[in-house]
Amino acid sequence: MLNPDFPIIKGEFQMTKNWSINLPIDFNKRIEEGSLVIWKKDFTIWINVLGSEKFTKKEQINFVKNNISKDHYDFFEENESGLYRFKYKLDEFEDCLEVNTFVFGELGYVQMSFYYDNDKDTDIVNKIWRSVKENAHA
Numbered sequence: 169m170l171n172p173d174f175p176i177i178k179g180e181f182q183m184t185k186n187w188s189i190n191l192p193i194d195f196n197k198r199i200e201e202g203s204l205v206i207w208k209k210d211f212t213i214w215i216n217v218l219g220s221e222k223f224t225k226k227e228q229i230n231f232v233k234n235n236i237s238k239d240h241y242d243f244f245e246e247n248e249s250g251l252y253r254f255k256y257k258l259d260e261f262e263d264c265l266e267v268n269t270f271v272f273g274e275l276g277y278v279q280m281s282f283y284y285d286n287d288k289d290t291d292i293v294n295k296i297w298r299s300v301k302e303n304a305h306a
Contacts, residue, residue, distance in 0.1 A: 170194055176196060177196075177206070178192075183215065183278070185303075186273075186275050187217050187273075187302055188300070189215075189299050189301070190295075190299035191299075193208070194208065195207060195213075204216075210285035210286060211284040211285070212284070215278065216280075217276065225252070225273070229272050229277075232270060240257065241257050241258075242255075242257045243255075243256045250274070250302075251271055253270065253271050255270070256268055261283070264283045264284060264285050265282075265285070265287065267293050271302075273304060274304040280297065
């Protein structure tokens, strides 16, 4: 169930001038504490678009990877179409599943933290994570 007091988004969604995602189902959206928050009942994504022109893509990847919680597990990474992606799971909360994902491009990176109640939603997590696109020439 969606909240009618917040915008509803689905499909291709432009997060910033250079970054977009594709949402396979309807979600609400809001900005909270400087983060884009996309959610529906029992499923929330906190999104931050980050990066610095002072550091190379490789330096940013190394910095983020070196600062992952020691409690992470199920680490997975891939490199495709100029984007380097990785994700891992954490058990910070007893009442939900948590997957943290990163997508690095030419102009920085997108960090998304997914919180959801049902393991069947893991497919949606992966679809959204893999749908992140960078338009470095926008």
